[in-house]
Amino acid sequence: MKHRDVELLAIGAGPANLALAVALEELAPDGLADDSLVIEQADTVAWQPGMLLPEAQSQVSFLKDLVTLRNPCSRFSFVNYLHSVGRLSQFINMGSLWPYRIEISDYFKWVADSLTRVRLEYARRCTAVEPLRDADGTLTGWLTRLADGSTIRSRYLVMGIGRDAHIPEEFASLPARRVVHSTRYIQRIAELPKAVPYRVVVIGGAQSAAEMFDAVQSDLPGCQPTMVMRSIGLKTYENSKFTNELYFPTAVDGFFGARPEAREQILQEMHITNYSGLNPATLEKLYSALYLDRLTGKGRLRVVTMHDVTSAREDSDEVVLELTDRRTGEVEELRCDLVLLGSGFVRAMPSLVRGLANALGLEDVTVNRTYQLDVPGAATARCYLQGVNEATHGIADSLLSMQAVRAWEITNDILAGRADGRPEGLGEALATGEPAEGAPVPAAPVPVSAN
Template sequence: MKHRDVELLAIGAGPANLALAVALEELAPARMAADSLVIEQADTVAWQPGMLLPEAQSQVSFLKDLVTLRNPRSRFSFVNYLHSVGRLSQFINMGSLWPYRVEISDYFKWVADSLSRVRLEYSRRCTAVEPLRDAGGTLTGWLTHLADGSTIGSRYLVVGIGRGAYVPEEFAGLPERRVIHSTRYVQRIAELPKTVPYRVVVIGSGQSAAEMFDAVQSDLPGCRPTMVMRSIGLKTYENSKFTNELYYPSAVDDFFGARPEARRQILEEMHITNYSGLNPETLEKLYSTLYLDRLTGKGRLRVVTMNDVTSAREDGDEVVLELTDRRTGEIEELRCDLVLLGTGFEHSMPSLVRGLADALGLERISVNRTYRLDVPGPATAGCYLQGVNEATHGIADSLLSMQAVRAWEITNDILAGRAGGGSDRLAGEPVESTPVPAAAVPVFAG
């Protein structure tokens, strides 16, 4: 068992912590970056690898990359990535703000490979984090345990691991070979024989469900897909320029300072801008596909609306889903071979964060405006949570829109705490800091 110490440890090499690594390199190359480490449990950087479908595009402008909203002149920008791989002219000629998802994933890997000061290590799975206190009870750091038995000590900890895949309890009892969540679609579907005429049921009405419903028709050419949803039908995202203003980094201040009832209203009304909806191109393609299926009399495709899956069981060589019609209460049995879940992610905090909260004796998990975990008592150490703070920081918290500016805010808060050098600042209110100049933070909707 080996132990080592760093000043800052970031768990997870997703876009949130990659943006943080870039911010550390650009804002604190000598003071912090050289003693900062990012660990990733996978053996490479890949963005949503289970849904890296060939034609899938990002729903966010390329200008909302890991750095541009903070520093448009950065060498880590998406534009510089395109230039470095010789594809800038082609991308411009395509005339789209939205890169392909595989391209965004490759950009993230390019950023990871381009880091020169912050270290990044792969195949490092974190199993637990415990707080460290001195004899007087002051929180002085964190001890992170890895699956290989080694430990890492740090003064600052940044958790950016995302939420776990949500598998509704009705499907929890089915064998793994029968159920594929969208987060594992590409890998799992590649393992299946292409000649078997699978009866496939896709659960959900959002973008991931629609993409799987479309993709499985070619990935398993002989299959017969059925899409089941609780909603009245597939619909597009609400994407007006007015609601897109709530994805501005500046909107976080308004949301954080709002009363609880106002926050609930904003989240409820903004739900359709990111969840349970499709981009217009996907919806148009699916409708055309369904229309042609009916026109040619193939009857291969089916969409079932306003139905709940009230139970699921394996019966011999097939899965039996019990569907309850929300309009009539009638129950139908739907038999299939494979279930694809487009059910999104858990609403609860990741288990790693919950375990840390238990170790700290926290009754509730909360963060301040600069994403620092609220801890009781004096502290000279800090823990920051990325991408799990929609309830306090708004709907954009888990999206690419916030990565660049949030990384700046966390970095600045850490640097201010280090400059203060005492427990009062880290345990108290966020340190006020000089805002990013307006000219350096252009704002783009979408």
């Protein structure tokens, strides 16, 4: 079991913390960047790996990369990535603002590989984070526990771990082999034999569900897919240029300072700009596929609208879904072999954040304007939360639109409040793998509830 000290630890190597790492290298190259560490539980950097479908495109302009809105001249820009891999001219010739999703994912990996000061380590799964206090009760740091038994102490902690996948209660009791959440689609579908004529049910009426409904037709060629949703039908995102201005980084100030009822109105009216809708091209493709299926009399594809899944069970060698018609209240059974969930993510804070909040004695998890976790009492340590602050910072908080500017704000906040010099022994332990002088001896791990 090893213990290390760093000044700043960022948990998760998704776009939020990659943008932070870039900001640290460009804004704090002397000292802080060299003593910062990003840890990632996976073996590599990949963006939404479960949904890296070959034809899927990003729904955000390439100019909203990890750095351009903060520093258009940065070497970490998406344009420089294209130049580095020899694809800039071809991309320009495409005439599109929206790169393919696999291309964005490769860009993120390229950024991770291009870091020269901030360290990034893979296969480092975090199991718990605990606050550290001195004899006076002042919060002085954070102790992060990893699955391999090692620990990392830091003064600054940045969580960019994303929200937990949402598995609706109705499906929780089904065997794992029967249910695939969109976050694991590619990996799980690849494990299935292609020749089996699966009866597949896709749950949901938004982008991820629609993409799975489309993809499974070729991924499992003999399957019969049915799409079930609560809504009256598939809808496109509302994407007027006026509402898109609420995705500007400058819109955060107005949202953060707004009254609670105004925030609620904004979030409600902006919901269809990011949730419960589809990219127009995806919608057109699906409608054409359904039309052709009817025209040719195949009857392979089915879309069921305005129905709730009120129960799900395994019966012998199949899954039985109970569907309740929202219009009539009538109940019918739908039997299938596989359920694909386009059910999104849990709205509550991630379990790791909730575990830290419990350790701090917080009833509610709140952050200030610069994304710093609000903690009671005296503190010389800080924790920042990325991508989970939609309620206070607006609908764009979890999206690529905010990454570059938010990273700049967090970095500047750390630099502004940073004490002169580093805490004694900090950084020294990073090289030796031993606790810094005076570092607390880690206690036994504290389990973190998965609920």
